[in-house]
Amino acid sequence: MGKVKIYLGASSPAKTSEMKTGDWGTEWAKVDEDKCIACGRCITFCPEPCIEYVEKNDKKVARVDTDYCKGCWICFTVCPVDAIKMETKEIYKLEVC
Amino acid sequence: MNDIRSYFGPGHGACPGCGFPIAVKITLETLEGKAFVVNSTGCLEIVSSMYGRNVWAVPYIHSLFENAGAVAGGIDAALKALGRKNEGHVVVFAGDGATADIGIGTLSGMFDRNHDVLYICYDNEAYQNTGNQQSGLTPPGASTTTTPVGDLLPGKMGRKKDMIGIAVAHGIPYVASASIAFPNDLRRKVKRAIEFEGAKYLHVHAPCVTGWGIDGKLTVEVARLAVETGLYPLVEYENGRLVRVMKLKKRKPVEEYLKIQRRFRHLFKHPLGEKIIKELQQIADENVKRYGLEDEG
Amino acid sequence: MRKVVRGFYAIAYAVKLSKPNVICAYPITPQTEIVENLAEMYANGELENCEYITAESEFGAASVVLGASATGARTFTATSSQGLLLMTEVLYNAAGMRLPIVLAIANRAVSAPLSIWNDHQDSISVRDAGIIQIYVENNQEAHDMIPFAFKVAENKNVLLPFMVCVDGFKLTHAYEAVDLLNQEDVDNFLPPYNPVVSLRIDKPVAMGCYAPPPTYMEFRVALEYAMERAKKVIEDESKEWYEITGRDWGAHIKAEYCEDAEVAVIAMGSIVGMIRDVVEEMRKEGMKVGLLKIRTYRPFPAEEIRKALTNVNKVIVIERSLSIGSEPPVTLDVKSALFGHSSQEIHSVVLGLGGRDVPRTQIIKIIKEVYEGKVKPGKRYEGLKEFEEVIP
Numbered sequence: 001m002g003k004v005k006i007y008l009g010a011s012s013p014a015k016t017s018e019m020k021t022g023d024w025g026t027e028w029a030k031v032d033e034d035k036c037i038a039c040g041r042c043i044t045f046c047p048e049p050c051i052e053y054v055e056k057n058d059k060k061v062a063r064v065d066t067d068y069c070k071g072c073w074i075c076f077t078v079c080p081v082d083a084i085k086m087e088t089k090e091i092y093k094l095e096v097c
Numbered sequence: 098m099n100d101i102r103s104y105f106g107p108g109h110g111a112c113p114g115c116g117f118p119i120a121v122k123i124t125l126e127t128l129e130g131k132a133f134v135v136n137s138t139g140c141l142e143i144v145s146s147m148y149g150r151n152v153w154a155v156p157y158i159h160s161l162f163e164n165a166g167a168v169a170g171g172i173d174a175a176l177k178a179l180g181r182k183n184e185g186h187v188v189v190f191a192g193d194g195a196t197a198d199i200g201i202g203t204l205s206g207m208f209d210r211n212h213d214v215l216y217i218c219y220d221n222e223a224y225q226n227t228g229n230q231q232s233g234l235t236p237p238g239a240s241t242t243t244t245p246v247g248d249l250l251p252g253k254m255g256r257k258k259d260m261i262g263i264a265v266a267h268g269i270p271y272v273a274s275a276s277i278a279f280p281n282d283l284r285r286k287v288k289r290a291i292e293f294e295g296a297k298y299l300h301v302h303a304p305c306v307t308g309w310g311i312d313g314k315l316t317v318e319v320a321r322l323a324v325e326t327g328l329y330p331l332v333e334y335e336n337g338r339l340v341r342v343m344k345l346k347k348r349k350p351v352e353e354y355l356k357i358q359r360r361f362r363h364l365f366k367h368p369l370g371e372k373i374i375k376e377l378q379q380i381a382d383e384n385v386k387r388y389g390l391e392d393e394g
Numbered sequence: 395m396r397k398v399v400r401g402f403y404a405i406a407y408a409v410k411l412s413k414p415n416v417i418c419a420y421p422i423t424p425q426t427e428i429v430e431n432l433a434e435m436y437a438n439g440e441l442e443n444c445e446y447i448t449a450e451s452e453f454g455a456a457s458v459v460l461g462a463s464a465t466g467a468r469t470f471t472a473t474s475s476q477g478l479l480l481m482t483e484v485l486y487n488a489a490g491m492r493l494p495i496v497l498a499i500a501n502r503a504v505s506a507p508l509s510i511w512n513d514h515q516d517s518i519s520v521r522d523a524g525i526i527q528i529y530v531e532n533n534q535e536a537h538d539m540i541p542f543a544f545k546v547a548e549n550k551n552v553l554l555p556f557m558v559c560v561d562g563f564k565l566t567h568a569y570e571a572v573d574l575l576n577q578e579d580v581d582n583f584l585p586p587y588n589p590v591v592s593l594r595i596d597k598p599v600a601m602g603c604y605a606p607p608p609t610y611m612e613f614r615v616a617l618e619y620a621m622e623r624a625k626k627v628i629e630d631e632s633k634e635w636y637e638i639t640g641r642d643w644g645a646h647i648k649a650e651y652c653e654d655a656e657v658a659v660i661a662m663g664s665i666v667g668m669i670r671d672v673v674e675e676m677r678k679e680g681m682k683v684g685l686l687k688i689r690t691y692r693p694f695p696a697e698e699i700r701k702a703l704t705n706v707n708k709v710i711v712i713e714r715s716l717s718i719g720s721e722p723p724v725t726l727d728v729k730s731a732l733f734g735h736s737s738q739e740i741h742s743v744v745l746g747l748g749g750r751d752v753p754r755t756q757i758i759k760i761i762k763e764v765y766e767g768k769v770k771p772g773k774r775y776e777g778l779k780e781f782e783e784v785i786p
Contacts, residue, residue, distance in 0.1 A: 013151070156600075167455075171416060178445045179465070
């Protein structure tokens with residue numbers, strides 16, 4: 001095993017986003033791209049931040065990066081046109097018998 | 098995730114629905130990343146600066162719990178002495194405990210010397226990093242682990258420290274309060290603040306989902322209600338004069354704000370609850386009068 | 395330029411010659427005059443590219459220089475006693491962040507009871523912080539050690555805070571003929587500070603991260619290694635200092651007359667001068683006594699002390715502080731240095747706490763008693779009155 005590298009004085013070099021927080025919650029936000037009016041409210045309020053604009057069929061829409069979405073529902077509550085749905089992740093879809 | 102232009106995150110460890118990342122992100126965006134960030138020990142520091150997991154794309158320093166004001170002053174002095182003032186703004190992010198309690202000495206010193214620093218207190222109204230112990234900015238009636246509800250006591254007794262008043266009394270050029278529920282207002286205040294040379298104080302209300310006992314989805318709603326009830330007035334002082342306030346069109350009773358938070362739930366059944374609710378309503382009424390929050394038009 | 399000056403001026407003037415960028419302090423007796431002199435130089439425009447700040451407390455002052463140092467500035471602060479204790483949390487932090495802050499400590503007793511007079515309890519109390527500590531015996535040495543401190547602290551193999559410990563009043567306020575350095579010599583010795591890691595917009599780093607259990611220990615041990623590397627750097631720089639100024643202070647210790655000594659006295663600070671005088675007089679009388687002056691208390695020069703005491707049978711450690719509940723601090727370190735290597739008699743003599751006068755006759759008595767075998771080894775107090783505690 002090689003030597004562990006430690007940065008002088010417990011400093012950390014450039015920013016990293018290596019901690020993928022997308023697996024924290026039981027739900028993910030998903031944007032209904034037809035309804036999205038690209039107002040940017042979800043992008044402004046997302047605390048991670050993990051929502052960005054993308055071009056979809058010549059239309060600008062918001063898209064959630066599920067690598068980081070913790071499923072907090074903030075975007076859901078601030079969306080003025082109900083374009084965001086909270087989707088339960090597959091592994092949490094349990095059948096109760 | 099490089100395509101999202103962010104100077105803070107993603108990949109930080111704040112709880113889902115946490116309020117302060119919204120303020121941090123908006124501030125750094127507004128400053129276009131030209132910021133030397135000083136962070137006191139607390140939630141924000143813990144979730145963002147673990148060794149090897151730094152989520153800051155700006156120069157960042159964390160020293161201690163109670164010295165962010167002085168460290169920021171030192172950075173300001175160094176930038177001046179080294180002729181590097183044009184590189185960026187010195188910005189502090191500190192919690193309410195670090196600001197109003199343990200660090201108020203170094204904050205006062207920084208104000209007094211009028212260092213060219215924008216000090217932002219993110220106020221989640223208790224020591225939330227360590228699990229919700231009361232601070233000087235915990236409002237009356239709030240249940241915390243050090244002001245628990247009991248047969249005798251209905252949560253915190255006493256008032257919330259008036260940090261805006263304390264900042265204004267130092268005679269610094271710019272003092273304002275903001276809320277994560279009003280991002281455009283926050284953005285404008287950050288922009289306005291940096292137009293002033295000298296010490297600037299911005300107090301930002303930022304709900305804590307675990308400490309306040311709210312669902313993450315209510316973060317923005319709760320923060321908005323704090324403003325709309327008059328409990329958390331959005332005000333702005335320039336050179337000691339109150340220049341702008343956010344007017345309240347139709348003020349809501351404080352109960353609306355209290356009833357959706359676990360930390361206040363007991364007020365609706367505790368023998369002293371009614372008295373505390375009255376007291377909180379009185380604080381909101383005083384705020385309205387003091388700052389002229391009622392929209393007469 | 396040889397001039398009769400007071401200690402605080404000798405220190406302040408050396409700070410000026412070292413071209414600091416940020417000076418921040420809070421007044422406390424007997425340090426105050428150091429920063430008063432710097433404030434005067436600042437007011438007269440004699441400090442170029444420098445900000446002088448009076449903080450709201452020593453805690454604030456240490457924090458200001460921490461922030462400034464992290465930004466890449468050369469920084470200086472000074473304090474004493476309670477002020478140093480108030481700074482302590484910041485100083486541990488600064489050492490861990492590897493910031494080469496230089497401090498002048500005007501050594502003073504700590505409260506309670508309150509005392510403004512000299513002993514070493516204040517700086518000794520922060521010995522474990524990761525700060526280099528040097529104790530000087532006169533104002534020339536205090537003057538010289540300021541640029542020296544910057545040079546060693548800023549060395550890329552070291553990067554630790556550096557504390558120049560100067561006995562309060564006894565040195566700081568004493569008049570002494572001092573060969574004041576000139577700017578050219580200092581500039582040749584001390585290049586501008588070029589930080590390895592600092593806060594910059596164009597190359598952002600996060601300083602002062604928190605470390606979880608898988609990394610914390612390495613950082614703390616790295617601090618220890620840096621302190622060990624400082625030993626060699628101090629030796630090299632001491633040689634260079636001698637070449638430039640012709641003044642040979644030694645590096646970690648200065649051993650005199652120890653080669654054939656029966657009894658050697660170990661001491662730090664201004665008391666060394668008087669002990670040397672006594673030792674030289676006793677030598678003239680044919681007594682085989684020696685003197686071992688410890689300069690660097692941290693890093694502690696265990697090996698050097700061991701070597702210097704090879705032929706010595708009895709050792710007297712003069713203590714100016716206590717470690718309540720254990721043996722006095724310097725004694726502990728000396729014993730640990732000698733343990734397993736030799737078996738000298740160790741006499742630990744605590745004296746002069748809180749500025750209590752140490753007359754020359756007391757030093758003579760201490761040495762003679764040990765020399766003539768009249769006292770058993772161990773800890774004792776000199777100049778202590780018999781007392782009993784009563785309830786008011």
